[in-house]
Amino acid sequence: MAIINPTEDLGHVYTEAEFAFFALEQAIKDKSNGVKSTGGTLYAASKITADRAVWKFREDHKPAFSISSIVGFAHLTTPNSVCIFRKLTKFI
Numbered sequence: 001m002a003i004i005n006p007t008e009d010l011g012h013v014y015t016e017a018e019f020a021f022f023a024l025e026q027a028i029k030d031k032s033n034g035v036k037s038t039g040g041t042l043y044a045a046s047k048i049t050a051d052r053a054v055w056k057f058r059e060d061h062k063p064a065f066s067i068s069s070i071v072g073f074a075h076l077t078t079p080n081s082v083c084i085f086r087k088l089t090k091f092i
Contacts, residue, residue, distance in 0.1 A: 024048050 007022060023044030030037040037045075051069055058067050 021048065 023041050026041050027037045027045040029035075030041070054067055054069070057063075
């Protein structure tokens with residue numbers, strides 16, 4: 001969820017440089033407009049926020065341990081699941 005962007009083509013290949021910024025931006029926009037965000041939007045926004053916090057911690061504190069993020073949604077689903085995700089989040 002922290003990487004999936006439902007506005008991308010179904011064949012898009014994601015890299016470690018991409019995050020689902022659209023979800024965080026949408027949640028912030030919804031809040032400022034007094035609109036209730038969908039559960040999918042809030043979940044994706046929370047994932048990117050958590051990932052950002054972990055990577056900032058790593059950069060600031062340089063811990064003696066490794067940090068890994070798992071993008072399970074992208075690995076465990078089919079292109080059809082992304083279509084379902086798009087419907088649930090109502091972005092497309």
